[in-house]
Amino acid sequence: MASMSGKPLRVAMLGPYPRDPDRIGGGVEAVTAVLAREMARRPDVELHILSGLTGLRETRVEQRRRMTLYWLPRRRFARATFHWREVLDLRRLLRKIRPDVVHAHGTGVYAGAALTAPFPAVITVHGIVYREARIAMGLKDRLGWELDALYERWVLRRARHIIAISPYVEQEFGGWTRARLYRVENPIPDAYFEIAGEGEPGRILFAGRVIPRKDPITAIRAAALLRERFPEVSLRIAGETEAEPAYARRVRALVDELGLGDAVHFLGQLDEEALLREYAACSLVLLTSVQETAPVVIEQAMAAGRPVVATAVGGVNGLLMHEVTGLLAPAGDAAAVADALARLLSSPAERARLAQEARRQALQRFKASAVVEQTLAVYREVMTLYHGE
Numbered sequence: 001m002a003s004m005s006g007k008p009l010r011v012a013m014l015g016p017y018p019r020d021p022d023r024i025g026g027g028v029e030a031v032t033a034v035l036a037r038e039m040a041r042r043p044d045v046e047l048h049i050l051s052g053l054t055g056l057r058e059t060r061v062e063q064r065r066r067m068t069l070y071w072l073p074r075r076r077f078a079r080a081t082f083h084w085r086e087v088l089d090l091r092r093l094l095r096k097i098r099p100d101v102v103h104a105h106g107t108g109v110y111a112g113a114a115l116t117a118p119f120p121a122v123i124t125v126h127g128i129v130y131r132e133a134r135i136a137m138g139l140k141d142r143l144g145w146e147l148d149a150l151y152e153r154w155v156l157r158r159a160r161h162i163i164a165i166s167p168y169v170e171q172e173f174g175g176w177t178r179a180r181l182y183r184v185e186n187p188i189p190d191a192y193f194e195i196a197g198e199g200e201p202g203r204i205l206f207a208g209r210v211i212p213r214k215d216p217i218t219a220i221r222a223a224a225l226l227r228e229r230f231p232e233v234s235l236r237i238a239g240e241t242e243a244e245p246a247y248a249r250r251v252r253a254l255v256d257e258l259g260l261g262d263a264v265h266f267l268g269q270l271d272e273e274a275l276l277r278e279y280a281a282c283s284l285v286l287l288t289s290v291q292e293t294a295p296v297v298i299e300q301a302m303a304a305g306r307p308v309v310a311t312a313v314g315g316v317n318g319l320l321m322h323e324v325t326g327l328l329a330p331a332g333d334a335a336a337v338a339d340a341l342a343r344l345l346s347s348p349a350e351r352a353r354l355a356q357e358a359r360r361q362a363l364q365r366f367k368a369s370a371v372v373e374q375t376l377a378v379y380r381e382v383m384t385l386y387h388g389e
C-alpha cells in the first residue's frame with residue numbers, strides 16, 4: 001500500500017513499545033510490537049515508532065528492523081497536567097516526520113498527540129479506563145486512574161476514527177463517540193501457531209501481571225481446591241510482580257497460607273522465547289481477571305491450541321465461546337473456576353476438541369499478516385476521508 005504520492009506509506013505509530021523486543025511488558029506492548037514488526041517487513045510502508053521512556057532527558061532515535069524508533073522522555077506529573085508537555089513533544093516530532101497517517105494506541109497521551117496534530121489519525125482503544133479505575137487500590141492510584149478516565153472521555157469525544165479490538169469496545173463506547181468504528185482484532189506472532197502437542201497433564205499457565213485486575217488470588221484458591229482431586233496440578237504464574245508490590249506480597253502470603261509452595265510457581269516477566277516454552281509445556285491456560293477488554297493471553301492460547309478457562313468479564317465473551325473454544329466461569333468464584341479446570345483435566349477428548357476449534361478460529365482472526373492488511377485498509381479509509389476524496 002503506497003501513499004497518495006506513490007511513495008511508501010509513511011506511518012507514525014504512537015504507543016508503549018518494548019525497549020527490549022524480547023521482553024514484553026504487557027498486552028498493549030505485545031500488540032504494538034507484533035503489529036510494527038509485521039508492518040516493517042512491507043516495502044510499501046515506511047514505519048516510525050514514537051514511544052515514551054522513563055529516565056531520558058532528551059529524545060533518542062534508533063534504527064531497528066526497517067523501522068525508526070523515537071524514544072521520548074517521560075515527564076513528571078504528566079497525569080496531573082493532562083500530559084500537555086508530552087503531547088507537545090510528540091506533536092513537534094510528528095511535524096518533523098510528516099506522516100501520511102498517525103496510529104495511536106490507547107486513550108491517553110499518545111491519542112492526545114495524534115488527535116491534535118495536523119495529520120489523519122486513528123486510535124486503537126485497548127482498555128476501558130473508567131472501569132479499570134474502579135478496581136484501583138489506594139487513594140493515589142484511584143486519583144491517577146480517575147484523571148486517566150477524564151482524558152479517555154476527551155479522546156472519545158474528539159476522535160473521528162477508532163479501531164475496536166473487540167465487540168466490547170463498541171458496546172462500551174459506541175454511545176460516547178461520533179467516531180467511525182473499525183473492528184480489527186489483536187495480532188499474534190506466527191510462533192504461537194507453530195506450537196505442537198498437548199502439553200503436560202495438570203500444568204496450568206496463568207500469563208498475567210500480579211495485580212488486582214488480573215485477580216491471581218482466585219486462580220490460587222482454585223488451584224488449592226483442584227489439588228484435592230488432582231494432586232499433580234501445578235499453577236505457573238508468568239507476569240511481573242513489581243507494579244503493585246504490596247498486593248504481590250499478599251498473593252505470595254496466600255500461597256504459603258494454603259500450603260501451595262510446591263504447586264504455585266512465580267516465574268516473573270518472561271521473554272518471548274521463555275513464554276513460548278511455557279505455552280508449549282502447559283495443558284491448560286487460566287485467566288481469572290475481574291476486568292478485560294481483549295486479553296492477548298487468550299488469543300495466544302487459542303493460537304497455541306491450548307484450552308482456556310477464563311472469567312466471563314468485559315471483552316472475554318467476545319473472544320471465547322463457552323464450551324466451543326474454552327470454558328467460562330463467574331469472576332471471583334474459585335469453586336466454579338476449579339470445577340471448569342477439573343472438567344478439562346478429566347477429559348483429554350474435550351481438551352482436544354476445544355483446542356482444535358480455538359486454533360481454527362485463531363488462524364482466521366489473529367494471524368499477524370492478516371491483521372496488518374486490515375489495519376492498512378483502515379489507514380486507507382482514514383486518509384481518504386481526511387483529504388475529502
